[in-house]
Amino acid sequence: MCETCGCNLTAGNLHIASKPRDDGTTVVEVLKDLMWDNNQQAAHNRGHLNSHKVFAINLMSSPGAGKTALLEATIEALGKDIRIGVIEGDLETENDAARIRSHGIPAVQITTGSACHLDAHLIHQALHALDLDSIDLLFIENVGNLVCPASFDLGQHRNVVLLSVTEGDDKPAKYPVMFRAADLVVLSKADLLSVLDDFDAAAAESALRALGRDTPVIQTAARRQSSLDSWLNWLRDALAAEYRERRRFRPVPRGIGLSPLRL
Amino acid sequence: MHELAVCQALLDQVQAISAEHGDTAVTRITVSIGPLSGVVPELLQRAFYLARARGSAANAELLIEGAAVRIRCRSCGAESEAAPARLICAHCGDFHTDLLDGDQLVLMRVELIQAGANPANDSAGEWPCVKHADAI
Numbered sequence: 001m002c003e004t005c006g007c008n009l010t011a012g013n014l015h016i017a018s019k020p021r022d023d024g025t026t027v028v029e030v031l032k033d034l035m036w037d038n039n040q041q042a043a044h045n046r047g048h049l050n051s052h053k054v055f056a057i058n059l060m061s062s063p064g065a066g067k068t069a070l071l072e073a074t075i076e077a078l079g080k081d082i083r084i085g086v087i088e089g090d091l092e093t094e095n096d097a098a099r100i101r102s103h104g105i106p107a108v109q110i111t112t113g114s115a116c117h118l119d120a121h122l123i124h125q126a127l128h129a130l131d132l133d134s135i136d137l138l139f140i141e142n143v144g145n146l147v148c149p150a151s152f153d154l155g156q157h158r159n160v161v162l163l164s165v166t167e168g169d170d171k172p173a174k175y176p177v178m179f180r181a182a183d184l185v186v187l188s189k190a191d192l193l194s195v196l197d198d199f200d201a202a203a204a205e206s207a208l209r210a211l212g213r214d215t216p217v218i219q220t221a222a223r224r225q226s227s228l229d230s231w232l233n234w235l236r237d238a239l240a241a242e243y244r245e246r247r248r249f250r251p252v253p254r255g256i257g258l259s260p261l262r263l
Numbered sequence: 264m265h266e267l268a269v270c271q272a273l274l275d276q277v278q279a280i281s282a283e284h285g286d287t288a289v290t291r292i293t294v295s296i297g298p299l300s301g302v303v304p305e306l307l308q309r310a311f312y313l314a315r316a317r318g319s320a321a322n323a324e325l326l327i328e329g330a331a332v333r334i335r336c337r338s339c340g341a342e343s344e345a346a347p348a349r350l351i352c353a354h355c356g357d358f359h360t361d362l363l364d365g366d367q368l369v370l371m372r373v374e375l376i377q378a379g380a381n382p383a384n385d386s387a388g389e390w391p392c393v394k395h396a397d398a399i
């Protein structure tokens with residue numbers, strides 16, 4: 001693939017890919033991903049985060065599923081042990097960033113205007129507004145929407161999708177692209193399950209399995225710290241796994257080992 | 264409606280290809296969109312007629328090739344076609360499957376016209392209905 005623009009055209013195959021026809025038209029075979037530009041920026045973001053040892057989670061859900069409340073509860077539980085930062089995506093207002101900042105956590109608000117999703121370019125700008133050397137765990141709270149955010153890689157390391165139990169338990173079947181992208185599905189507001197008779201947690205999990213995914217499903221209730229254990233454990237495990245992975249691929253420092261002359 | 268953003272990315276790519284060929288006008292753009300790509304063909308088509316207004320693709324038509332969802336079972340190894348929200352092996356019923364096809368969002372080809380040529384399929388100025396590849 002071409003390193004400049006990502007297309008499959010090279011000087012060597014251009015004569016095959018471009019076919020002039022008798023009617024004066026030329027057909028150019030391209031085979032290029034339409035998300036190429038966003039994906040390139042996302043890869044850059046991921047490299048940027050890795051170089052600062054930041055682990056990033058893209059938090060997605062429909063509006064009102066409790067993303068900000070879960071973040072606030074997570075900050076309360078882990079804020080003393082892990083240095084957390086947040087990027088907030090909303091169409092308008094600084095409200096969510098203000099909520100996060102009130103906990104003493106750095107937060108950048110992206111207001112997208114009418115755009116229904118965050119993309120890798122917006123995240124790149126936001127990363128430059130944060131002191132990444134003082135952050136271990138970065139949450140990107142995406143715009144509340146179960147459709148559009150699924151198509152845009154931001155450079156995150158994990159996708160977490162919230163499904164609140166006040167929504168339908170068939171949401172995974174209705175939004176397959178979003179739920180297929182999830183590394184973890186969180187059934188939020190689970191303390192309401194006892195008073196709701198129309199949300200079946202097992203049915204939600206079955207709908208997720210029908211998408212060909214064995215993604216873990218956990219329950220949280222952000223207003224009850226005791227119900228956050230499985231979420232906090234998943235976070236700690238994900239962070240530990242990422243650090244293990246990075247150590248495996250850590251470049252060998254210059255002048256140490258490997259050179260036969262030194263052995 | 265992120266289709267407008269996807270459409271803008273499409274037109275940026277098309278513009279670059281047109282420029283490589285001496286700023287020739289674009290007559291037809293073909294994309295392949297799978298049901299699990301997250302993009303709705305009809306919305307992309309509508310966004311295209313709004314976004315193409317300027318540049319070398321101003322008179323181009325957009326042809327959308329659909330694709331079937333295909334999976335391979337990790338348990339029995341069988342390949343089968345599947346519905347977008349039901350990616351379960353048609354042979355053994357296991358949900359441990361891998362997607363083979365159906366999430367693509369790819370610019371397949373661009374057709375350009377040299378100055379002065381008059382191809383039969385020129386759709387300049389139209390506001391056509393959605394055209395799927397299999398209908399042409």
